[in-house]
Amino acid sequence: MKNIDSKGHVTGKSIYLDDIPTIQGTLFGVIFDSPVAHGHIESIDYSKALALPGIQTILTSKEIPGENQIGGIFPDEELFAEEDVHFQGQPIALILAESEHIAFQARKLIEIKITEKEAIVDPREARKKNQLIFPPRTFSLGNTDSAWSQCAHIFEGQADTNGQEHLYIEMQGAYASPLENGNIRVSSSTQGPTAVQRTIAKVLGMGMHKIEVDVVRLGGGFGGKEDQATPWAVMAALGAHVLKKPVKVVLHRMDDMRMTGKRHPYSSDYKIGLHEDLKILAYEVIFHQNAGAAADLSPAVMERTLFHSTNSYFVPNVKATAYSCKTNLPPNTAFRGFGGPQGMFVIEAALVHAANELGISAHELQKKNLLQDGDEFPYGQIAADVGLTQIWSDMEAKFDIKGAEKRVSDFNSKNSDKKKGFSLQPIAFGISFTKTPMNQARALVHIYSDGSVGVSTGAVEMGQGVNTKMLQIAADMFSIDPSKVRLESTNTTRVANTSPTAASATADLNGKALQNACYALLTRLKKSAADHFGSAASDIQFKDEQVINSGKATDMTWNQLIDQAFLERVCLTENGHYATPIINFDKEKEKGHPFAYHVYGLALTEVTVDCIRGTYEFDSVKIVHDFGESMNLPVDIGQIEGGLVQGIGWMTMEELDYDKKGKLRSNSLSTYKIPDIYSVPKEVLIEALETEGAEQAILKSKAVGEPPLMYGLGAYFAIQNAVRAFNPDAQQTFDAPFTHEKVLMGLYQI
Amino acid sequence: MKIVFKINGKQVSMEVKPSLLLIDLIRDVLKLKGTKPGCLEGECGACSVIVDGEAINSCMYLAINVNGKEVSTIEGLTGTENPLHKVQDKMLEHGAVQCGFCTSGIVMTTKAYSDKCLEEGITPTREEVKKSLEGNLCRCTGYAKIIDAAEAVYKK
Ligand code: FES
Ligand code: FES
Numbered sequence A: 001m002k003n004i005d006s007k008g009h010v011t012g013k014s015i016y017l018d019d020i021p022t023i024q025g026t027l028f029g030v031i032f033d034s035p036v037a038h039g040h041i042e043s044i045d046y047s048k049a050l051a052l053p054g055i056q057t058i059l060t061s062k063e064i065p066g067e068n069q070i071g072g073i074f075p076d077e078e079l080f081a082e083e084d085v086h087f088q089g090q091p092i093a094l095i096l097a098e099s100e101h102i103a104f105q106a107r108k109l110i111e112i113k114i115t116e117k118e119a120i121v122d123p124r125e126a127r128k129k130n131q132l133i134f135p136p137r138t139f140s141l142g143n144t145d146s147a148w149s150q151c152a153h154i155f156e157g158q159a160d161t162n163g164q165e166h167l168y169i170e171m172q173g174a175y176a177s178p179l180e181n182g183n184i185r186v187s188s189s190t191q192g193p194t195a196v197q198r199t200i201a202k203v204l205g206m207g208m209h210k211i212e213v214d215v216v217r218l219g220g221g222f223g224g225k226e227d228q229a230t231p232w233a234v235m236a237a238l239g240a241h242v243l244k245k246p247v248k249v250v251l252h253r254m255d256d257m258r259m260t261g262k263r264h265p266y267s268s269d270y271k272i273g274l275h276e277d278l279k280i281l282a283y284e285v286i287f288h289q290n291a292g293a294a295a296d297l298s299p300a301v302m303e304r305t306l307f308h309s310t311n312s313y314f315v316p317n318v319k320a321t322a323y324s325c326k327t328n329l330p331p332n333t334a335f336r337g338f339g340g341p342q343g344m345f346v347i348e349a350a351l352v353h354a355a356n357e358l359g360i361s362a363h364e365l366q367k368k369n370l371l372q373d374g375d376e377f378p379y380g381q382i383a384a385d386v387g388l389t390q391i392w393s394d395m396e397a398k399f400d401i402k403g404a405e406k407r408v409s410d411f412n413s414k415n416s417d418k419k420k421g422f423s424l425q426p427i428a429f430g431i432s433f434t435k436t437p438m439n440q441a442r443a444l445v446h447i448y449s450d451g452s453v454g455v456s457t458g459a460v461e462m463g464q465g466v467n468t469k470m471l472q473i474a475a476d477m478f479s480i481d482p483s484k485v486r487l488e489s490t491n492t493t494r495v496a497n498t499s500p501t502a503a504s505a506t507a508d509l510n511g512k513a514l515q516n517a518c519y520a521l522l523t524r525l526k527k528s529a530a531d532h533f534g535s536a537a538s539d540i541q542f543k544d545e546q547v548i549n550s551g552k553a554t555d556m557t558w559n560q561l562i563d564q565a566f567l568e569r570v571c572l573t574e575n576g577h578y579a580t581p582i583i584n585f586d587k588e589k590e591k592g593h594p595f596a597y598h599v600y601g602l603a604l605t606e607v608t609v610d611c612i613r614g615t616y617e618f619d620s621v622k623i624v625h626d627f628g629e630s631m632n633l634p635v636d637i638g639q640i641e642g643g644l645v646q647g648i649g650w651m652t653m654e655e656l657d658y659d660k661k662g663k664l665r666s667n668s669l670s671t672y673k674i675p676d677i678y679s680v681p682k683e684v685l686i687e688a689l690e691t692e693g694a695e696q697a698i699l700k701s702k703a704v705g706e707p708p709l710m711y712g713l714g715a716y717f718a719i720q721n722a723v724r725a726f727n728p729d730a731q732q733t734f735d736a737p738f739t740h741e742k743v744l745m746g747l748y749q750i
Numbered sequence B: 001m002k003i004v005f006k007i008n009g010k011q012v013s014m015e016v017k018p019s020l021l022l023i024d025l026i027r028d029v030l031k032l033k034g035t036k037p038g039c040l041e042g043e044c045g046a047c048s049v050i051v052d053g054e055a056i057n058s059c060m061y062l063a064i065n066v067n068g069k070e071v072s073t074i075e076g077l078t079g080t081e082n083p084l085h086k087v088q089d090k091m092l093e094h095g096a097v098q099c100g101f102c103t104s105g106i107v108m109t110t111k112a113y114s115d116k117c118l119e120e121g122i123t124p125t126r127e128e129v130k131k132s133l134e135g136n137l138c139r140c141t142g143y144a145k146i147i148d149a150a151e152a153v154y155k156k
Helices: A006-010 A046-053 A100-109 A123-128 A145-151 A195-202 A232-245 A253-259 A299-305 A340-359 A362-368 A387-397 A400-416 A465-478 A506-533 A558-567 A633-652 A707-726 A738-748 B022-029 B086-093 B105-119 B126-130 B145-153
Strands: A025-035 A041-043 A055-059 A089-099 A111-116 A132-143 A153-161 A171-178 A186-188 A211-215 A246-248 A268-273 A281-290 A318-327 A419-431 A440-446 A454-456 A485-487 A540-543 A546-549 A552-557 A573-579 A584-586 A591-593 A595-608 A618-626 A684-688 A734-736 B001-009 B011-016 B048-051 B056-057 B069-073
Touching: A006 A584, A006 A707, A006 B086, A006 B105, A025 A100, A025 A253, A041 A089, A046 A100, A055 A132, A055 A145, A055 A232, A055 A281, A055 A540, A055 A707, A055 A738, A089 A100, A089 A232, A123 A132, A123 A281, A123 A318, A132 A145, A132 A153, A132 A299, A145 A268, A145 A318, A153 A340, A171 A465, A186 A506, A186 B126, A195 A232, A211 A362, A268 A340, A281 A299, A281 A340, A299 A318, A299 A340, A340 A362, A340 A707, A340 A734, A362 A419, A387 A419, A387 A684, A387 A707, A387 B126, A400 A419, A400 A595, A400 A707, A419 A707, A440 A465, A440 A506, A465 A485, A506 A540, A506 A546, A506 A552, A506 A558, A506 A573, A546 A558, A558 A584, A584 B022, A591 A618, A595 A707, A618 A633, A618 A707, A618 B126, A633 A684, A633 A707, A684 A738, A707 A738, A707 B022, B022 B048, B056 B105, B105 B145, B126 B145
Parallel strands: A025 A246, A153 A734, A186 A211, A281 A318, A454 A485, A618 A684, B001 B069
Antiparallel strands: A025 A089, A041 A111, A055 A089, A132 A318, A153 A268, A171 A186, A171 A246, A268 A281, A419 A595, A440 A454, A440 A573, A540 A546, A546 A552, A584 A591, A595 A618, B001 B011, B048 B056, B048 B069
């Protein structure tokens, strides 16, 4: 089934936050934010701004009736800065005016005096100064201390990855309207409606029941609207609460880029030890996560870095330590992969480093150490149904790894100005929220008396096709035409206490809740039909809107059955609940079984580097991916293609640039480049691993949102492979993204 | 300032401020919300509309400049009863849409280019098709399906 939204999208009829018709009297909000990354506010003079015709008011922390606090995991982030500012772009006040234009003009008239303080932008410096968001954590397995003496080869180095701007094309925004009795309804472009609801309630000092949050769809999220969609929604709600008028706050691009956090930059140290036979014996890594000025989701992101520190490999002795370092950048946040990719990059760098020193191919080392069934992850979970060996041999059979290697070396021996490089990038990505209580979901299903169906879940549609999958489930289970099913907006009054749409697990969790609701309804409907035919409920089935009794078609249609059931006063509404079984994690011991299952895959990347200009082009990326039994292959393939390119962007061209004082220099689309139509691989081929899928995946169709991003890591190592073909003396530096400038430096470094 | 122009086939005349941007005229004054603001600095193409046959970024175009011209937006591509335009059809068929926020810009850009190709009787190569979309960013799809869809527009 095609994405059910696509017709609305191609005709321009789909409604996004900023398209919601504005109610008369709506006020528009523009945020006044800190011009410096760290400082003490001495004074602010709003008088000139307030005097501007069309200005309604300017809201600051003083107008907040509840708590001036929006921190999700730790209460360490003010909605509006009161005394000190901790990052450039930190909101200080909300200007409300009759038009956005007037509000922007007013912003220019606000006079602020700040005593600047020293800003920290480097996570290692923060660690040295003991500026940590929370205490470091260590995952360990075996004993690295005693393992080093058994290693034939030991390599140490540093591997860094920069951050990444989400660059959802639809910017952040929210629209709040006051209702009767002080209630508020908020439309928000958020991945986490419940987080928005909870935070508004806290800031306004009222119960969550007074706040309704509704989400129709997002024009892209990628993690950037998980926690960070909240502040604007809270501001809009505060405005609606104080002024009793509808308030809309939609960020402009530069405000969005300046005020919001991004993928965490990491700076890490590794030490890897290999046995004579090239098996990895020991691996130690220290991660410095650049968390920014407040916790946001950093603790959870850091945890996932630790979970994925050994990627797809079995290492018997591991010690992985992570520091969440507090700096004066905007609070960094979720981004597709959620810290996993940063962890995986480091072990890949360590392996490439080792391979280069030993004069062997990195893929030899990778293959030798692939995770097998029964291997223990550093966090205690035992690997099961590991597809990696099969995936690797599928890759050899279908895409000819040796052939690629030969093609590359033949090309390189014939060409001096251009060099090709290639890499293999295996992935193993754990599916579930690592915080176990978040692995639950609910779905509300109404069968209307005419046989049509309304489905509400906690899933937020942001282009990933989750609503399409939900609709497929309901239509399949009832065996009715998909046109009879409507996917409702995600709304906190219909589905409460939702987990954010994140962790790739949304279709699994909400889909299983939806299945549970449908099962319950089917049970009641079967009984009603069985009573009618004088048979047993177990004899009844539904097929193409027809009731089947003991294997034979009857003359009763779905619609007639529903009509009958309604008259019999059968409940035609059900709320399904699902909580992932088995999973657990003990944070004291740092051991457990946190993931329902893993997604595996392998990418073969080939690149051609222009050794005069330092530019490069990706010839191809060939992927063998573990979809399980995909319930919607076109949608899933779209996730792979998109995730791959986003990963390549992160590894190659997306250069986030903060100056020493914490000011964002790459603050617009003209200074921050994301992949355009020319930067994508000339060829992307995707093969599905033949597998039975995982029980805990929805219809055995494995989660697909985040894993493919990590295929993009291969881009970095393919480029490096080409650079070393030109300049074998190029130093072993691992510092993503591999911009053209860095390629040139590598090519001509002595 | 008074301007007179055609939008999606309809003649309109109105008073506008000289500083008004075309995107604001389309979205806020005419309430045609299919045209999307992605960056408001001419970089993403989400706001693409067609003015006298050329795809332009409506965020970089002053509304007064449409005086005497013909503008079409995504809403003008199909009437309520009309089937989809071929470009829309191909986008659908190839699954070239995810979040959809870039989509109307991509559809309009491709529409303008395909009209031009049709007029000149040329079938563009895949590289030319890519070139026609170089000003449109998509953060979701990785472009593969978008290129396939746009290329399919020219196949018989
Ligand atoms: S909004 Fe006009 S080009 Fe981006
Ligand atoms: S489909 Fe989301 S930006 Fe293109």
